[in-house]
Amino acid sequence: xxxxxxxxxxxxxxxxxxxxxxxxxxxxxxxxxxxxxxxxxxxxxxxxxxxxxxxxxxxxxxxxxxxxxxxxxxxxxxxxxxxxxxxxxxxxxxxxxxxxxxxxxxxxxxxxxxxxxxxxxxxxxxxxxxxxxxxxxxxxxxxxxxxxxxxxxxxxxxxxxxxxxxxxxxxxxxxxxxxxxxxxxxxxxxxxxxxxxxxxxxxxxxxxxxxxxxxxxxxxxxxxxxxxxxxxxxxxxxxxxxxxxxxxxxxxxxxxxxxxxxxxxxxxxxxxxxxxxxxxxxxxxxxxxxxxxxxxxxxxxxxxxxxxxxxxxxxxxxxxxxxxxxxxxxxxxxxxxxxxxxxxxxxxxxxxxxxxxxxxx
Amino acid sequence: xxxxxxxxxxxxxxxxxxxxxxxxxxxxxxxxxxxxxxxxxxxxxxxxxxxxxxxxxxxxxxxxxxxxxxxxxxxxxxxxxxxxxxxxxxxxxxxxxxxxxxxxxxxxxxxxxxxxxxxxxxxxxxxxxxxxxxxxxxxxxxxxxxxxxxxxxxxxxxxxxxxxxxxxxxxxxxxxxxxxx
Numbered sequence: 001x002x003x004x005x006x007x008x009x010x011x012x013x014x015x016x017x018x019x020x021x022x023x024x025x026x027x028x029x030x031x032x033x034x035x036x037x038x039x040x041x042x043x044x045x046x047x048x049x050x051x052x053x054x055x056x057x058x059x060x061x062x063x064x065x066x067x068x069x070x071x072x073x074x075x076x077x078x079x080x081x082x083x084x085x086x087x088x089x090x091x092x093x094x095x096x097x098x099x100x101x102x103x104x105x106x107x108x109x110x111x112x113x114x115x116x117x118x119x120x121x122x123x124x125x126x127x128x129x130x131x132x133x134x135x136x137x138x139x140x141x142x143x144x145x146x147x148x149x150x151x152x153x154x155x156x157x158x159x160x161x162x163x164x165x166x167x168x169x170x171x172x173x174x175x176x177x178x179x180x181x182x183x184x185x186x187x188x189x190x191x192x193x194x195x196x197x198x199x200x201x202x203x204x205x206x207x208x209x210x211x212x213x214x215x216x217x218x219x220x221x222x223x224x225x226x227x228x229x230x231x232x233x234x235x236x237x238x239x240x241x242x243x244x245x246x247x248x249x250x251x252x253x254x255x256x257x258x259x260x261x262x263x264x265x266x267x268x269x270x271x272x273x274x275x276x277x278x279x280x281x282x283x284x285x286x287x288x289x290x291x292x293x294x295x296x297x298x299x300x301x302x303x304x305x306x307x308x309x310x311x312x313x314x315x316x317x318x319x320x321x322x323x324x325x326x327x328x329x330x331x332x333x334x335x336x337x338x339x340x341x342x343x344x345x346x347x348x349x350x351x352x353x354x355x356x357x358x359x360x361x
Numbered sequence: 362x363x364x365x366x367x368x369x370x371x372x373x374x375x376x377x378x379x380x381x382x383x384x385x386x387x388x389x390x391x392x393x394x395x396x397x398x399x400x401x402x403x404x405x406x407x408x409x410x411x412x413x414x415x416x417x418x419x420x421x422x423x424x425x426x427x428x429x430x431x432x433x434x435x436x437x438x439x440x441x442x443x444x445x446x447x448x449x450x451x452x453x454x455x456x457x458x459x460x461x462x463x464x465x466x467x468x469x470x471x472x473x474x475x476x477x478x479x480x481x482x483x484x485x486x487x488x489x490x491x492x493x494x495x496x497x498x499x500x501x502x503x504x505x506x507x508x509x510x511x512x513x514x515x516x517x518x519x520x521x522x523x524x525x526x527x528x529x530x531x532x533x534x535x536x537x538x539x540x541x542x
Contacts, residue, residue, distance in 0.1 A: 013383035018378075023371050026407050190497070233503055235504065
């Protein structure tokens, strides 16, 4: 297949003529954009100068009245998805007014990032702007329960932002103090990345390993150093355990040395289980797998094999996870909850042509 | 701080734009769209030029912009109700210029994959990036790359199976599904 697929792509690419590019227009447009960014940065710096680093901002939250008018209902239920500008659950939907590109489902409500990079808290019918991501740097959340974190600013002035949704809309911001990761495949200096939130602690990618920081409680940062000179790809942190990819293997342990080898990337909130997926085969799509993180033993999964494809995408609590499942010729996708070692149940279904966006884990 | 040097940038464009153009074309399937995509991605690269002193970093940055922009463009198109109008080539009896027919079919099938799956496959199997490198280019987690590649290949496999029956096993052997970092 490698041959067939690669040959086909190489043939197509090789037959392509040289692109007709306008470098002068790139330089002109680029200078214009850079100047606009510079003006914004200067304005931002003037405000930031009045605020010490890593302090609790008294709340930058502002009422988003334009969006409030668009609210169509209140929400509930354990599972949710977004389609265009609307979040849906089994019990209702809410339109935030702008196309959603990423969101988190917390016990309190939702935190969404729209196409402009605006970050909003959605609780019932109340929508409040709480932050601003840079759409050009990608929009990504990390969360654990009600604690939600994201990165704001451009790579030259990045800061973390973290919110305890249960406590309201107050956002803590600050510099992470990470040593930038250098990787030829992302940038000279990779953008700051929050790998995961475990409890109230944020875990940052760092050139030296992983940096743990709990700004909500003003605890000092702690470096978890890489071992053996090779920086691992950290997949998840939960329950004090770290799942990492190193030398082609996934390992789970309290630090970046040794640990249990398990094929999975998504730890349950208490770190007891690891969620994984079996690769698709000729006659079956991906299927969920669950492992005991302490022993590496597989735990039976009720839904495995029940549908042609079942994508386990998120832990809901310590022993319940969410699955999006469908059969090969089915015109519905099913939102399913599964108990580890127990039964699964279909919560609701949506047509397959709905552009479903799932919540961040 | 390094300055934004148009001459250096123009040199980079001349040297690397053909390769970047090819990858963009595989992701969007249309020559003009690929060219527009590259023009936009290189403009963003020029904005970031002062912190991209090493040309290899600039190329990686441009590739990431191409990938994420291609995905967002297709999302926008699908919301506007625009769908690919091409249909997969009609079946041809096995034995009739098979290789050409299979590649033609595979090209069309690749273009009908969802944009994230298509991008992941192009980066993994045309650009030969690792999963971690692909994740960086797509600005997503490694696990997402795994699932996108797996789902995309499964669709290609299913389509080929429906079309070529048992012969498809030879075209898409199962070991391709073992995706290593």
